[in-house]
Every structure is written in C-alpha cells, then in structure tokens.
Amino acid sequence: MQLNITIHQDTSAFDRLSKEWLTLLSHSEVNEIFMTPAYQATWWNTLKTGELLLYEIRLEGGQLIGIAPLFRSANQVAFVGCKDVSDYLDFIIHKDYLDLTYQAIASELQKLGSVSFSLCGLQQNSATLKQLPKLLHLNVDQVISQQAVCPQIVLPKTWEEYLQVLERKQRHELKRKWKKIEQVEKVSFECLTNPQQVSESVPHFIELHRQSSESKREFWDPYHQTFFEQLLPTLATQNQLKLFFLSVASHPKPIAAMLVFDYDNHYDLYNSGFNPEFGHLSPGQVLTSYTIKQAIEQERELYDFLRGDEIYKLRLGGQPQPIFDLEFEL
Known part of the structure; x- marks a missing residue:
C-alpha cells in the first residue's frame, strides 16, 4: 500500500x-x-x-x-x-x-x-x-x-469505596490528617480552570513548588519557567487543566498547590508544592486526597500520579506501572 x-x-x-x-x-x-x-x-x-x-x-x-x-x-x-x-x-x-x-x-x-x-x-x-x-x-x-x-489508581464509584481500598493503617492516617488540619485551621479549597485566572496564578504555584525542596528549587531555570507560563493557560483554554490550591485562614496566601491534567477521563497529577512552614499539617497529602475525591465525584476512570515512586503515592493506593x-x- x-x-x-x-x-x-x-x-x-x-x-x-x-x-x-x-x-x-x-x-x-x-x-x-x-x-x-x-x-x-x-x-x-x-x-x-x-x-x-x-x-x-x-x-x-x-x-x-x-x-x-x-x-x-x-x-x-x-x-x-x-x-x-x-x-x-x-x-x-x-x-x-x-x-x-x-x-x-x-x-x-x-x-x-x-x-x-x-x-x-x-x-x-x-x-x-x-x-x-x-x-x-x-x-x-x-x-x-x-x-x-x-503509580495509578483505577477509581471506584464513590469516595467511601476508595477509602475501603486503602490499607487499614493508611485509611486511618488519611482521616487523621484531615481531622488535624481542620481542628487547627479553617481550611478552604480552590480549583482554577479559567485561562486568565490560571495565568495569573502561575507565580503562586511556582513559589510553592520552589519552597517544597532543594531539588524543586533548582528545577526553575528561565526555560522551565517560560514552559509552565505558556503551557498552563494553553491547556486551560482547552479545558484540560485544573490548578488546585489549599488555603488556611491564618495565612494570606495558599499553603499548598497541585497541578492536575484532566484529559481523556483521567486525572494526571503533574506537579505540586507546599509551604514547609505548615508541613506539620500535611497540606500536600490533604490536597492530594482532595483531588482524588474530586476525580471520583466527576466520574473519572483513572487517577495517575505520573512518574515517580514516592511513598505517598503508594500509600494513597497507587499501583506502579512501569515506563x-x-x-x-x-
């Protein structure tokens, strides 16, 4: 042919x-x-x-x-x-x-x-x-x-079903972390999908990502910064991106951020960051579990943690898939 x-x-x-x-x-x-x-x-x-x-x-x-x-x-x-x-x-x-x-x-x-x-x-x-x-x-x-x-999670139909999939210890830990942060702070979540709002919030995301670790701080050369500044609003224009923030009443800025691709009925956790001053409240893991809950409620089929075998991905139910x-x- x-x-x-x-x-x-x-x-x-x-x-x-x-x-x-x-x-x-x-x-x-x-x-x-x-x-x-x-x-x-x-x-x-x-x-x-x-x-x-x-x-x-x-x-x-x-x-x-x-x-x-x-x-x-x-x-x-x-x-x-x-x-x-x-x-x-x-x-x-x-x-x-x-x-x-x-x-x-x-x-x-x-x-x-x-x-x-x-x-x-x-x-x-x-x-x-x-x-x-x-x-x-x-x-x-x-x-x-x-x-x-x-690591990937094949999502069940309900949040309660998801919790039952977790090991008993991890299920208890997750509930404990939610209870702890809600006892100490008034917590709020925000999900940005509007391209203009996403574009304006890219600096906040980058700031939280930088704060998370030394390796993440070193990632942000001018080329990667430009890549993210262009990519996020571009994907938001196509309804393929969600930028999540977790905030607490005692701090003027969000203390955790999560960048999720919403594509082909999947949630892909692309990148995240948190303010280490609030590390004792586990804001990163609370926000991650919140996005899993959102994916279930929106009837997505799969939650993909993407590349990396960090322990939190496995504890939250991720099953490693090799690439x-x-x-x-x-």
Missing part, C-alpha cells in the same frame, strides 16, 4: 495538523496529554534543542494514519518532549494501521544515517517496544530499559 510521508521542520506544522492530530490520537492505542499538539508545540517552542523532524504519514487517499514527532540534536534523535517534563511519549498511530505505519517509520529512521535514538516514556503496552526492535533487528535486552514507574526507554544506534 502506497503511503505519502512529509517531514516538517517548521513549528507551524503543530498548528496546521492540530485538528487531524487530535482525531488520530483518539484512534491510537496510546493517548496521553503529553502527545497532544498543544503540549508538544509548547515544549518545542520553549525547551527545544536541535532541529524538528515531524513526520506526517498518510494513506494514498489522504487519511492521516501516523505522526512521528521527533527532533535531532547533534547526533541524537528523540521524541519531542523527551525527557524531564514529559511522562508518557510515543508515536501517534491509528490502531488499524499499526504494522504498515511502523514499517514506514522504521524505514525513515534508517535514512537518518549513523545516529543514536532515545525514545523515552513508553508505556508497557506500547507497540513501539515490540515493533521497532523487530523491524530494525535490535536485541530487546540491550535496547529497552525501565525508566521509572507511574520504558528504547535507546539504540543505527
């Missing part, structure tokens, strides 16, 4: 392909917010290095069946978005044309010559982990490595 392949190096391709891109995502086996044109364009415009290699793959009749969002920096080719701020990445392929599209992608990768490839953030059910090693004659044990885990990197040379 004849395919038409176009390689875009101009960032305007993200916008031009946007409508078809989103339709293709809805028909692909992997559909994550990190693979949407809005997210990828923002990443490329703020964190890019090298040259864009955005492959557009169509059937002869014109139907879009594949997008390979790659870039080349020096002698390495990687996914757009790889690696530090994007949890899940992959090729975007119509599930009815997997074999055909992977054959085309493998052929195009071979044309790039002697380069190394870093395809990061692949879910364990990704066809990329099976198809590319087979088509490129790679030794699976040598090219695939586990990068991290993403992998596929790295090789041709």
Whole structure:
C-alpha cells in the first residue's frame, strides 16, 4: 500500500495538523496529554534543542494514519518532549494501521544515517517496544530499559469505596490528617480552570513548588519557567487543566498547590508544592486526597500520579506501572 510521508521542520506544522492530530490520537492505542499538539508545540517552542523532524504519514487517499514527532540534536534523535517534563511519549498511530505505519517509520529512521535514538516514556503496552526492535533487528535486552514507574489508581464509584481500598493503617492516617488540619485551621479549597485566572496564578504555584525542596528549587531555570507560563493557560483554554490550591485562614496566601491534567477521563497529577512552614499539617497529602475525591465525584476512570515512586503515592493506593526507554544506534 502506497503511503505519502512529509517531514516538517517548521513549528507551524503543530498548528496546521492540530485538528487531524487530535482525531488520530483518539484512534491510537496510546493517548496521553503529553502527545497532544498543544503540549508538544509548547515544549518545542520553549525547551527545544536541535532541529524538528515531524513526520506526517498518510494513506494514498489522504487519511492521516501516523505522526512521528521527533527532533535531532547533534547526533541524537528523540521524541519531542523527551525527557524531564514529559511522562508518557510515543508515536501517534491509528490502531488499524499499526504494522504498515511502523514499517514506514522504521524505514525513515534508517535514512537518518549513523545516529543514536532515545525514545523515552513508553508505556508497557506500547507497540513501539515490540515493533521497532523487530523491524530494525535490535536485541530487546540491550535496547529497552525501565525508566521509572507511574503509580495509578483505577477509581471506584464513590469516595467511601476508595477509602475501603486503602490499607487499614493508611485509611486511618488519611482521616487523621484531615481531622488535624481542620481542628487547627479553617481550611478552604480552590480549583482554577479559567485561562486568565490560571495565568495569573502561575507565580503562586511556582513559589510553592520552589519552597517544597532543594531539588524543586533548582528545577526553575528561565526555560522551565517560560514552559509552565505558556503551557498552563494553553491547556486551560482547552479545558484540560485544573490548578488546585489549599488555603488556611491564618495565612494570606495558599499553603499548598497541585497541578492536575484532566484529559481523556483521567486525572494526571503533574506537579505540586507546599509551604514547609505548615508541613506539620500535611497540606500536600490533604490536597492530594482532595483531588482524588474530586476525580471520583466527576466520574473519572483513572487517577495517575505520573512518574515517580514516592511513598505517598503508594500509600494513597497507587499501583506502579512501569515506563520504558528504547535507546539504540543505527
């Protein structure tokens, strides 16, 4: 079957392909917010290095069946978005044309010559982990490595059902933390979804994230700050973002913040921060459990803590799901 392949190096391709891109995502086996044109364009415009290699793959009749969002920096080719701020990445392929599209992608990768490839953030059910090693004659044990885990909760119908899923000790701890903060302070929660309000609140979120730990403080170079300043209102415009704040009456500013992606009937906990002066009240864990409750009430199917095996994610019921990197040379 004849395919038409176009390689875009101009960032305007993200916008031009946007409508078809989103339709293709809805028909692909992997559909994550990190693979949407809005997210990828923002990443490329703020964190890019090298040259864009955005492959557009169509059937002869014109139907879009594949997008390979790659870039080349020096002698390495990687996914757009790889690696530090994007949890899940992959090729975007119509599930009815997997074999055909992977054959085309493998052929195009071979044309790039002697380069190394870093395809990061692949879910364990990704066809990329099976198809590319087979088509490129790679030794699976040598090219695939586990990068991290993403703990997830398959959400029940009610909050009470969720509490019963937790271990008895953790259920008691969670109730104790809620009781403690409510005894000491008058607590209020806020969820921002309006793009203008989100944009105005980005500095408050960054401030709380910085305060949380030394490593989080070091994260905020000018490039990452610009990325967040552009990404959050962009996703809010598409109703894909919720910015939560926890406040107490005794303090003029929020003491905890949580950035959640609301996409494809999932809540993805992308980032969070809290004021360490109030650490004894566990505001971070209280706010996290509040967002889980919100997800249940809004009938979401999954709560994804995203990358990292921090103990609080497991205590709140997260089941670790591995993600992998596929790295090789041709």
